[in-house]
Amino acid sequence: MTITDLTSMGEPQADVRAEINDRLKRLQHHASDYCYQCAKCTSGCEAHKLLELEPHKIVALLKRGHITELTNNDVIWTCMTCLKCRERCPQQVAPVEILFAAKNLAVQNGKELPGKYTAMLQSILGTGLLQEIQTVTTTTNATMTRDQLCLPPLSLPTDITKFQASIMAIAMQKP
Amino acid sequence: MNPHRYALFPGCLMPTEQYALELSVRATLPALGVELVDLPGLSCCGEPMKSVNQTLTLYLSARSLAIAEKNHLSFFAPCPQCHLALHETNIILQKNPAMMDRINDMLKTEDLHYTGTTKIVHTVDLLHDIIGLDAIKKHVKHPLTGMKLVVHYGCQTIRPKELGRPDDSENPQKVEEILKTLGADPITDYPQKLDCCGAPLLPNKPETALTKTGQKLQAIQDLGAAGVVDLCPWCHKMLDSRQSKAGETVAAKLDLPILYLTQLLGVAIGIDPTKLGLDLNLSPIHKLNLTGDKK
Numbered sequence A: 001m002t003i004t005d006l007t008s009m010g011e012p013q014a015d016v017r018a019e020i021n022d023r024l025k026r027l028q029h030h031a032s033d034y035c036y037q038c039a040k041c042t043s044g045c046e047a048h049k050l051l052e053l054e055p056h057k058i059v060a061l062l063k064r065g066h067i068t069e070l071t072n073n074d075v076i077w078t079c080m081t082c083l084k085c086r087e088r089c090p091q092q093v094a095p096v097e098i099l100f101a102a103k104n105l106a107v108q109n110g111k112e113l114p115g116k117y118t119a120m121l122q123s124i125l126g127t128g129l130l131q132e133i134q135t136v137t138t139t140t141n142a143t144m145t146r147d148q149l150c151l152p153p154l155s156l157p158t159d160i161t162k163f164q165a166s167i168m169a170i171a172m173q174k175p
Numbered sequence B: 001m002n003p004h005r006y007a008l009f010p011g012c013l014m015p016t017e018q019y020a021l022e023l024s025v026r027a028t029l030p031a032l033g034v035e036l037v038d039l040p041g042l043s044c045c046g047e048p049m050k051s052v053n054q055t056l057t058l059y060l061s062a063r064s065l066a067i068a069e070k071n072h073l074s075f076f077a078p079c080p081q082c083h084l085a086l087h088e089t090n091i092i093l094q095k096n097p098a099m100m101d102r103i104n105d106m107l108k109t110e111d112l113h114y115t116g117t118t119k120i121v122h123t124v125d126l127l128h129d130i131i132g133l134d135a136i137k138k139h140v141k142h143p144l145t146g147m148k149l150v151v152h153y154g155c156q157t158i159r160p161k162e163l164g165r166p167d168d169s170e171n172p173q174k175v176e177e178i179l180k181t182l183g184a185d186p187i188t189d190y191p192q193k194l195d196c197c198g199a200p201l202l203p204n205k206p207e208t209a210l211t212k213t214g215q216k217l218q219a220i221q222d223l224g225a226a227g228v229v230d231l232c233p234w235c236h237k238m239l240d241s242r243q244s245k246a247g248e249t250v251a252a253k254l255d256l257p258i259l260y261l262t263q264l265l266g267v268a269i270g271i272d273p274t275k276l277g278l279d280l281n282l283s284p285i286h287k288l289n290l291t292g293d294k295k
Helices: A003-009 A014-034 A040-044 A046-051 A055-063 A067-072 A074-078 A084-088 A095-108 A117-127 A160-172 B019-031 B054-070 B080-095 B097-110 B123-139 B174-181 B206-222 B233-241 B243-249 B261-268
Strands: B005-008 B035-037 B074-076 B149-152 B227-230 B258-260
Touching (some): A040 A055, A040 A084, A046 A074, A046 B206, A055 A067, A067 A095, A084 A095, A160 B054, B019 B035, B019 B233, B019 B258, B054 B074, B080 B097, B123 B174, B123 B261, B149 B206, B233 B243, B258 B261
Parallel strands (some): B005 B035, B005 B074, B149 B227, B227 B258
8 A cells, every 4th residue: 555545545543543642632622712703814824815724714603613614624735834823813813833733634534635745655664755856056067966065974763664663653554 | 961962853844845944954053052853753733724623733733742741851942833733732732631632642552651741942032032142152163244134933933822832923023133143134123024925825826925025025025035045845935935935926037145154054053054954945045155255
């Protein structure tokens, strides 16, 4: 089975799901007690200006317990994680954390990872890093890599099998 | 022993692509008395995976922190995203012993154990608070006299405040103070200063990410700044490497020099420019005449 299968269609992982549900529940309690929908989060939201994300509505959905509506809505993937909503909320509600939890749950529910997330996950699993060594171009149009720039070798997991086993246990293993 | 001895936490983007940051970090900090130690076995901090699986982020960060613990070293993380992930992992795991136990169970296979004692510093607090402006001033050989620069801090450098960021969330000034120490004349505030570069949207909305970059750079250009100083490899990838593409999204011809703080620091303290990766910046940094060719 490929990583894509495992992450997007794999069996649910009981403990990971339990942790996400706990986290969402805590966020829900806090939002229900404290959020009074002033929409300060939305007024400063970087993704609101370009992608119509409205964090105060995300909080409202959670307050009312509409978890499925949250996780099924692709707008949760437009958050730029600029963290302004968390910083500026007068009630210490953190819409960005609600979005992280909603995205985590969507993935657990079998939602296909958008864009390059699968490739990034595959790369971390394969080497420990988000991407392999890239060749870069200089201002004089020469191409260079780490070695040519006399940079030391990359620091990477020494025993990749053990490293992979742990990642599989968290992100991909069946219960 | 050197009090400024740190294990370098390279992260992903710096060692695989943003070589100018790594070159300038490795060239400038030792000149200021910092000893950087390369630890084997490190990996991604996990921050870019937080949207997919937060437990994975916690595991990856805790794993690296455990390696630093084993070596009795603090981390120096030049990437603000890594700095935030490592720091937040410490905070989350201290509050969640069950999760810490679970992660330690997995770390056992690699003979590692996480307790959360590793300190993490970033370029900004290392230079401004730990080494200090007075010490930096003594090293300045080629002051950046009159250079009208603006600083792009990047989101994770300053937010969220409650997670111990290197500078203030609403009015960060430490980098401007460092630049003044280097002789420059930074524009200390501008309306878009706290805005995002757009990079976090690269994985799934690359076009919008570029628009975000274009909008911010256009505003800075209209401000009349001579150049932009940044800190984060993700931001630099957007502001520098993708500047011309970002310009297309806002129908503007962008022509702004973009430099890492450590590159400018290196120039000012007289490090050989070839060791600062200046030829890797794709933005027009020649406009700043940093190497003094025409003088």
